[in-house]
Amino acid sequence: MEHLIYGVEDRPPRFFTTLLLSLQHLLAALGGIIAVPLVFGGALKLPADQIVALVNAALLGSGVVTIIQCRGVGPVGIRLPCVMGTSFAFVGAGISVGLEHGVPGILGSSLVGSLVMIVGSFFMPVIRRFFPHTVTSVVVTMIGLSLTPVAVDWAAGGVGSAGYGSVANLAVAVFVLFLVIGFVQWGKGMISASAVVLGIVCGYLLCLAMDWIDFTQVRQAAWFAIPQPLHFGMSFPLSGVVAMSIAFLVTIVETTGTFMALGAATRTPIPGKRLASGMLCDGVGSAFAALMSSPPVSTFAQNVGVVSLTGVASRHVVMLTGVMLLLAGLFPVLGALVVTIPQPVLGGAGLMMFAMIVCAGVRMLSSSEQSRRSTLIIAVSLGCGLAVTVRPDLLAKMPAFIREVFGSGITVGALVAVALNLVLPGRELEVHEEVAA
Template sequence: MAHNTPDNAPAHELIYALEDRPSPGAALLAAVQHVLACFVAVVTPTLVIAGILGLDRQLPYLISMGLMVSGVGTFIQARRPLGIGAGMICIQGTSFSFLSAITAAGMLVRQQGGSPDDMLAMIFGICFFGAFVEIVLSRFLGQLKRVFTPLVTGIVITIIGISLIRVGMTNLGGGSSVEDFGAPGYLAVGGLTLLIIVILNHARSAWLRLSSIVIGLAVGTLVAWATGVAGFTALADRPLVSVPIPFRYGFDFDWSVFIPVALIYLITSIESVGDLTANCIISRQPIEGPRYLERISGGVLGDGVNSLLAAVFNTFPNTTFSQNNGVIQLSGVASRYVGQYVGVVLLLLGLFPVLGAVLMQIPRPVLGGALLMMFGSVAAAGIRILARVTLDRRSLTIMAVAFGIGLGVESRPEIFDQLPDLLGQLIGSSISAGSITAILLNVLLPVQGSAPAAEDAAEPERPSA
């Protein structure tokens, strides 16, 4: 049971449960921690796509719209209007799974002589219609209970957490583009940030635990500046306000580039089920039964609706992020009302770009130190689900093959480069490869001593005397 007053909450419990309403000050503090944890992840896909397609002129506006739609989508997920959304803290942003399909669409338009605006018109057009794949799928999740079993979701969540740890390590070393990657100064400030978060997360004072991430990032950033590991960048070139304009770059469509994007929507729906299930566990919500299915279906529906909004307002598809699950775990704040604060903060960062530029001042190694613990918490949530599964020969086989393929792709992502583009995009990430493997094996392998639909209750066969 969670307590409404932080000073009374033991460190092993939630400070604010899902339906608790924190005071505005506590809610804003918790919201800022979520924003700090996800900010770089929200803007990075846009930076990558713009860099590949040469969208330098459009980039500032694209980033602003990405943050704005992320805020609106996060608010919808938390508020759950008309049953749209999971009713939890679910940060929205663009999954890296979309990058290859989106850039391929843009490159096709450029090869045909199209301008940067033409490329964006095509991208947002196919993403608009692709969102309906997720919307329709969300209405049938209740019929897919045999697919999304605790075994499958546990495997997917664990792979998500482990694969994201690489992102944390890359940031800890200074970022992939620096020449002195892994310099002692980077490791020192990142390690200091991680140490502060760990210590404060186990403090007796719930207020220290509530603010552990903010304090860790603040101290790490100040130390990085003071020691010359990182510096402050000028903000003079940032526009004051970004005005949302629906379909600013036009609207176009092509079946040849739509199909890969539609498949990625399907894959990210599976990822979202894993992320939402992890959120349920950390937020002390059930992961079985009608209420769970209602929450998961609403969350996937929210992803689809938010992706529609993203296409309308000139940014890339939205999906539920994993980062905030780690923040909930560390801070002890699961209140969905905090999610509404997070949405408002991200909205303001999008409408007023100079505010977002301030957050970009956090040095990469400092952020990496915090991300390592957050992503590790996601993997731990997956392991917690697997601990509830009967580990018979069938379950161990599915786990072994799914982890082997998923984490194998993570270590050598180039292994599928020789495959056709469509197939390579479908299984080219560790999460999609591991998820598809787990789902197929879970459906195809017979359950020992029981019908397939009763997989969760299956007991290992006992040898006769």
């Protein structure tokens, strides 16, 4: 998007407009939020009622923290259009803890581990200086490149599905992709701004006509449920606390990159103080989530793609998305209805959204200093990040600690870029620290 239809502080003129724009953020995030508790439940062989409790708690926790991140409460919250949700960055550590200590061990370790992010937030003005323009450009690009394979898997029908890569799945994904392109390119006003949700709705109706929609989960879902704090209890195994603390350290790097990408998408400077407020919300939000019996939360990168594609950067729009997530936690039938959206439909829209993050990164890379040094930093860091992204089995024989820290292409690309910027002569520093938030 060359311009923003709604800036960070803008409010759409009508509630229905805000609702429609909020819905596309919900659709982009809901699958990821629900997936993490489902993965935990499957790996730990939890009974159905406990998995439902985890899902409800994750939705409610994500909704509350999204509202705080967007609105801001004192020093907590970056006040940008951030959707918060349960993160796959914690899945590896969480499952290893859960297999030995159960869900109480995961939640207790998450509560203590969140202190790493809370304490780390006070050092963000210093950490921000390690993310000058070239490094930030690499991280933004790696976020898009890392998410794109996810959209491809959705478009093909989902990893492990019997019809993965079938002509029908790909045709539906391409249909939605073309619709989104058409709405963005030729739509006016609301049509262009709500291109993602319109494309998904049209794809959903097509799948409904093809009898692809299974409403079993909707019929089985409860109409109303209140997640109970400390539903599973808590335990604090030392090994679990260490594992989750490492996961939080990795998440600090990824979340920093996501905030930088969001700053680029919303045309907003992200000085260290603002970055600290966002990171503090991530940490406090994860502690709150643990108390509500939910896995930890972090800022969702995929919603940066929604902002980049639609030009809607209003934090008030995403605040309403937080309210929707909260309601989905209280009314499970609403979340179950959204989950019926076939993955190829999400894949068609997701491919466009995530590719827009890549484009934003490429634009930033093109405006970086044109020198042999910056070229070397960009080339090596992108290459290392992509190596882990496209060949995750590369680290399969490494110790668990190495797999945990370097299992994400975003983290690898960011760490390599930061290290090269520090080591190579002519170090580039962030000089815009005093820019007002």
